[in-house]
Amino acid sequence: MAQMTVVDRDGKEHSIEAKPGLKLMEILRELDYGVAAICGGLCSCATCHIFVDDSWVQRLPKQQSDESDLLRELSDFRPTSSRLSCQVDFTEALNGLKVTVAPDS
């Protein structure tokens, strides 16, 4: 198991255990304060939108065009920190990752 910090929509920080090998979305949708992930990871709903903490942004895999296209349509899009959590694999290398659940768009 690895560790993650999740900031909910009320700004409260939660330290959670997370299993490497899952998509970030799969971890976050299990939380009461996590993401809805309505499309189940097909990169079509954007309800898995998160903001990645500045210190972690560079350590995540690069976005594919379908992810960035969808993100740019969101009213809460932040160019440097927005990601779709269904498009990010949670690996051991991301132990300690900090993300914030984006507002419902």
Ligand code: FES
């Ligand atoms: S779960 Fe729908 S875009 Fe990520």
